[in-house]
Amino acid sequence: MTSKRWRGFEFRNYPIAYKLIVSYTLLTALPLLLLVYISYTQYARSVEEQIGEYMPRFLYQANADVGKHIDELTTLPEILFNSDSILAILRRTSYTQRSELNRDQYAMNSYLARTYTNGRNADVLGVFVVSNDRLFSSSKLNFKETDWSRTITDYAAGIEPSGKVRIILPDEIDVQFESDVPYVFMLQQINDVDNRKYLGTMLIAVDLSFIDDIVRNFEKNARADLWVMNPSGKIIYHTNRHLIGSEDKDVAKYPTLNGSFRTNATGQDRLVSVNQTTDRGWILLHSIPLRDLTERTDLVRNVTVFVLIGIIILTSVIGVIISYSMTRPLKKLTGLMKTVEMGDFQVDLKVQRGDEVGMLARSFNSMIATIRDLIQQNYQIEIRQKNAELYALQSQINPHFMYNTLETIGMAVEEGETEVVVDMVTLLGRMLRFSVSNQSKFVTIAEEVQHVRDYLTIQKFRFEDRVSFEIVHHMNENDFHTLFIPKFILQPIVENSIKYGLETRKTLEIHIAVSEEFGARSGKRDVVLRIRDNGPGIPPDRVIELEQSLKKSSLESRSSHFGLVNVNARIVMMHGADYGLQLHSIVGKGTEIMIRIPMTRGEAISNAND
Structure with a gap:
């Protein structure tokens, strides 16, 4: 009894198509798929390790270039001391007539425009000098705040005198330009060397867009993020302009500030590389999805898998055709296909069998149902495309x-x-x-x-x-x-x-x-x-x-x-x-x-x- 039951489950009793598929899968498909998987995994790991090793070096060089450029800009306040007439205006503490103040305002603003904001310094967005309750300014952009002059004057009045140039973030002064360009203020106390007196405070708004040119040399992936923040996590520059001014609350959790690590904080596996300067403490970060690192490998893997699946399906179909004679169902199928060719997709191949012929009938019915769905989807896509074109025309x-x-x-x-x-x-x-x-x-x-x-x-x-x-x-x-x-x-x-x-x-x-x-x-x-x-x-x-x-x-x-x-x-x-x-x-x-x-x-x- 047991011997008869075992013979009922013998491999030779299964359909030939099933035998061909199983044999081909065991002898060819599975080893190839295993080989592809192992090769892909090893290559992806190698790429990740290489990027994690070399990217901090690139960030170090980029951070150095940014710092060098900032250092060059910190020399701009010194130009103010080259003009004796401007120093005379700053030394003046009172006016007997309003016209004298207006004349000094005009002369000072004109000098700031000629010297700083009229093309010589492309990175300077605006210059503001506060001296004896007077505000002299020249700016390429307007502020969003209507009382910005009072805000800058009050801020400058509360700064303790210092001989060093200080980098001030926009939110510290509580003013913001109407444009979304990234920028910081450089603050320099103006001291009269000859008379040893404090003359005022100078603020220069510096456009940080020059960082785009620096980082573009080694990163061209559109899905990669690159940003600069101060030690507390305040984002000073970001390739996504909308994030400038926000805070990176995860900075305290970073395992290193000079190296690379993996993270899944945003729900996506990413490789993050970090470098921090020693002088200002600015942190330069680069983040890229791990799948982007192996994008080319993914393409090869997918093509290989599709080819293998195609070979398996083709071999199975050939085995089914050779193994069985399906004259009657095929004739019925041929008639239904002609009906479909005439545009009638409301057909159904009714074959109630459990073998390969029945599988073919069900596959045919599934294909027709899919075609009907695709036709409906294409119709909806055409309507949506028309609506999109209407919106584009209006916008x-x-x-x-x-x-x-x-x-x-x-x-x-x-x-x-x-x-x-x-x-x-x-x-x-x-x-x-x-x-x-x-x-x-x-x-x-x-x-x-x-x-x-x-x-x-x-x-x-x-x-x-x-x-x-x-x-x-x-x-x-x-x-x-x-x-x-x-x-x-x-x-x-x-x-x-x-x-x-x-x-x-x-x-x-x-x-x-x-x-x-x-x-x-x-x-x-x-x-x-x-x-x-x-x-x-x-x-x-x-x-x-x-x-x-x-x-x-x-x-x-x-x-x-x-x-x-x-x-x-x-x-x-x-x-x-x-x-x-x-x-x-x-x-x-x-x-x-x-x-x-x-x-x-x-x-x-x-x-x-x-």
Whole structure:
């Protein structure tokens, strides 16, 4: 009885396909896979050890280069003593007239600009001298804080006199530039050597971006991190600018400050190399995922494994085909395959067998189900891609109008028009809120009109009587505040009017009208926006070329009328070819652009956003 049961489990009683797979796996696949695994493990370990040994040396050299550059910058305060007139200003302790103070302010600020911030020293962001409750300054960047001058003055007043140059982090002074560049302050006490008196304090804001050039020589991996911090863990420089100013709380847990070690603090195995300077105590760290060190080996390993799996599958299929005759199931399978070729994927090969034929039937059914899933996935991908393109078209406009707006505010600041600057900043703030607060692709007509009104008002401040505008609407007030249109469709067109109109016209007049009209192509009541100017107009051949660009479904280049093409492309992609831009222009008379959009309510917008 036992002998019969054992014979029932003999290897020769199993299917031939199973025998071939088992035999091939035992004799070929398993040894090869084992060899690949051992080779990969040994190589990965060797690479990790080599990087862990050599990277601290590179960091030592980079740290030395950084320190050398900082030492060169610490000599900058000495230049101040080369000018007798500047020292005379610093020695002065009182003024009988306000004009004398203003004259000294101008002379000192001009000297600081010429000497430090006007191109000679690319790494200097700003220079600030505090002397006898006076602040002299020259800066390439603006501070975020409005009372920065008082903050710097108070900080300088609380510093104990010292003859050495001190490195001050921005958070110690509690001021921050508007730009995200990494920087530190170098503080130097100004002493009158001749009279042995304390004249003031000098702070130089130094751009640490030069570290990028130093570390780029030995690290080009985009996923590697490199940062500099002080002994307490305060990050002074980081390849990820958003982490500058934060703290590395794990610095106390580092097993070494001059060497390499593995860590999994972020949930990912990384190799960290560290080097600390002996003079300032700054710590330079390099962190890279371990898998990036063996990226090429991983590729070879994966290819080898896939080839082995392919050989195993191929050998198994051949064994199955040779071992069994599957005439009837294959004929049925052939018929179903022809059905699939005609585009009908709703098929099912029903074979209720437990052998290889049944396995083939189940594999076929699984393949068809996978194809159906892939078709559905590709359809969803196409829809998402279209939405992504719509978002890209909209976001490309923002830098265009922001640049012009900031330039206008800068001109007003230079002219000292305080009230105008306040009004312009208020308008800019509203424009920024409009840009970033609403992530939808649609806004109400009233919101879009208010946005372009703010833009034109800023341009009015800039060009004064050279620009005049009028905005009217001939529609129901409720519709004006409840109907939705695509976001940022008016400003690009108005920008073009101002750009080309002011080149040839002393006075540019812009008229914007919003109305409801019947659309011949759509057959419905549509929203129509007309933007008319008295600019130079567009030549007929250029009008034809531009109309052809508007008919294209994609943006091929950033032409001079990129804004018009952008707006038209977004409207067509959102609402169809019956809507978009129409252009009418007469050379020497002006240009009128008509935007036609369907009347869209809030319910449709909610569905579109979902």
